[in-house]
Amino acid sequence: MFKPIGFPGAMLSEVLLVSAPGKVILHGEHAVVHGKVALAVALNLRTFLRLQPHGNGKVDLSLPNIGIKWAWDVARLQLLDTGFLEQGDVTTPTPELVEKLKEVAGLPDDCAVTESLAVLAFLYLYLSICRKQRALPSLDIVVWSELPHGAGLGSSAAYSVCLAAALLTVCEEIPNPLKDGDCVNRWTKEDLELINKWAFQGERVIHGNPSGVDNAVSTWGGALRYQQGKISSLKRPPALQILLTNTKVPRNTRTLVAGVRNRLLKFPEIVAPLLTSIDAISLECERVLGEMEEAPAPEQYLVLEELIDMNQHHLNALGVGHASLDQLCQVTRARGLHSKLTGAGGGGCGITLLKPGLEQPEVEATKQALTSCGFDCWETSIGAPWCLHPLSHLPGQPSPASPGWPLRGAHDTAAPPRCPFLDYFGGCNSPLCCPVGAQLLTLLERPQPLGDAGRALQSQRWDLQRHGLRSASSEAS
Ligand code: MEV
Numbered sequence: 001m002f003k004p005i006g007f008p009g010a011m012l013s014e015v016l017l018v019s020a021p022g023k024v025i026l027h028g029e030h031a032v033v034h035g036k037v038a039l040a041v042a043l044n045l046r047t048f049l050r051l052q053p054h055g056n057g058k059v060d061l062s063l064p065n066i067g068i069k070w071a072w073d074v075a076r077l078q079l080l081d082t083g084f085l086e087q088g089d090v091t092t093p094t095p096e097l098v099e100k101l102k103e104v105a106g107l108p109d110d111c112a113v114t115e116s117l118a119v120l121a122f123l124y125l126y127l128s129i130c131r132k133q134r135a136l137p138s139l140d141i142v143v144w145s146e147l148p149h150g151a152g153l154g155s156s157a158a159y160s161v162c163l164a165a166a167l168l169t170v171c172e173e174i175p176n177p178l179k180d181g182d183c184v185n186r187w188t189k190e191d192l193e194l195i196n197k198w199a200f201q202g203e204r205v206i207h208g209n210p211s212g213v214d215n216a217v218s219t220w221g222g223a224l225r226y227q228q229g230k231i232s233s234l235k236r237p238p239a240l241q242i243l244l245t246n247t248k249v250p251r252n253t254r255t256l257v258a259g260v261r262n263r264l265l266k267f268p269e270i271v272a273p274l275l276t277s278i279d280a281i282s283l284e285c286e287r288v289l290g291e292m293e294e295a296p297a298p299e300q301y302l303v304l305e306e307l308i309d310m311n312q313h314h315l316n317a318l319g320v321g322h323a324s325l326d327q328l329c330q331v332t333r334a335r336g337l338h339s340k341l342t343g344a345g346g347g348g349c350g351i352t353l354l355k356p357g358l359e360q361p362e363v364e365a366t367k368q369a370l371t372s373c374g375f376d377c378w379e380t381s382i383g384a385p386w387c388l389h390p391l392s393h394l395p396g397q398p399s400p401a402s403p404g405w406p407l408r409g410a411h412d413t414a415a416p417p418r419c420p421f422l423d424y425f426g427g428c429n430s431p432l433c434c435p436v437g438a439q440l441l442t443l444l445e446r447p448q449p450l451g452d453a454g455r456a457l458q459s460q461r462w463d464l465q466r467h468g469l470r471s472a473s474s475e476a477s
Contacts, residue, residue: 021436023213028226029344030278039226041223058074063142066149080104128201152345156253157217161215200212241381245378247327281311327373
């Protein structure tokens with residue numbers, strides 16, 4: 001018999017609310033798919049998943065950002081021969097398996113790619129994780145994201161991490177880390193490793209051959225170095241100010257990754273050295289960031305800028321540039337600033353390093369110039385001291401004494417833990433880098449009043465009330 005979840009005595013004990021962040025890659029995108037190093041930081045734009053067990057014999061999946069609502073009969077799914085899901089702890093989604101899942105899903109032929117991949121990743125994780133249960137659970141799942149889709153900020157990874165974390169928790173493969181009175185908490189290192197492994201499989205369904213860096217940073221949070229599944233924290237990165245710009249040009253990571261692979265196969269003598277050079281750029285950046293911890297010097301910023309320029313040229317040579325990204329680089333270059341794409345490229349997002357000493361009017365003028373190109377632009381920071389807390393928990397590092405660790409306020413280590421779900425509605429709209437990774441939240445009874453930023457984002461917001469979530473917007477209206 002499927003058991004309701006949650007901690008005893010809690011008002012909303014049957015609702016599970018999971019959140020995971022997006023990411024920015026500093027260096028190493030694409031090269032990381034070929035075994036090279038990538039440096040990445042978590043972003044304070046998050047995905048939220050609400051899971052509610054229900055008794056109507058259905059599995060409901062709603063993804064309001066992309067207008068998806070799907071429902072399957074549990075009894076029908078139960079009768080399926082899921083023998084195609086190999087036995088074992090974490091199964092790998094082969095192309096044949098994904099084809100079988102398409103039959104199970106009942107996806108129409110004209111189904112949009114994004115929709116079909118999101119549904120397939122869900123079904124894959126649901127059937128794989130929950131099949132150990134005597135009966136598949138009847139669940140209502142809603143996933144909503146602050147992350148722009150297909151912009152290189154790790155929206156699919158945050159989706160996979162949320163799904164993996166929620167399904168593993170509901171199936172009691174990992175414990176619910178929330179104790180009485182907790183607003184938010186995280187899982188133990190071992191639990192996060194399991195979440196990350198499953199999230200990687202979800203990413204494989206969506207992207208085919210991902211490196212795993214996106215799900216790793218979404219699971220662990222903070223600033224990290226990733227190479228072939230090995231994750232370690234960046235040693236005390238200095239606080240760097242950056243502009244994060246979304247060109248709003250849609251692109252497809254799977255296609256871009258396949259394009260680089262084809263170029264490597266076609267011109268191995270030319271492309272392999274580019275990947276090696278990007279690897280060296282990541283290592284040099286890591287070294288310089290490490291040196292900058294104490295007292296960052298102007299020469300070190302010059303090195304970071306050179307590394308950004310070189311990598312951007314390499315990424316163009318790999319074929320993942322785009323006219324919009326060239327425009328971004330030109331606009332910032334004209335103001336003495338250096339930019340590169342972040343993520344898969346082909347449009348999507350770029351980052352621009354802001355040197356210390358840059359006057360705020362100059363920053364504002366640059367943001368204005370980028371906005372005039374039709375881009376969205378945020379000023380944000382990487383490597384503030386508080387981001388080191390979650391990283392003490394990374395694999396190969398000492399675990400905290402108690403399971404999980406207390407969540408620090410994103411802006412102030414001394415602040416009491418705040419629920420980022422409420423931060424969103426309360427008006428925290430800075431996509432500040434390096435926040436914590438996957439976490440479990442409690443829905444609070446008294447949401448905060450809607451702030452300016454909350455109102456600004458309202459256009460993207462779906463009707464939480466409709467999905468049974470209390471929100472500040474419902475109070476405000
Ligand atoms: C996408 O965020 C990063 C890529 O390197 C792909 C991957 O690592 O799987 C382009």
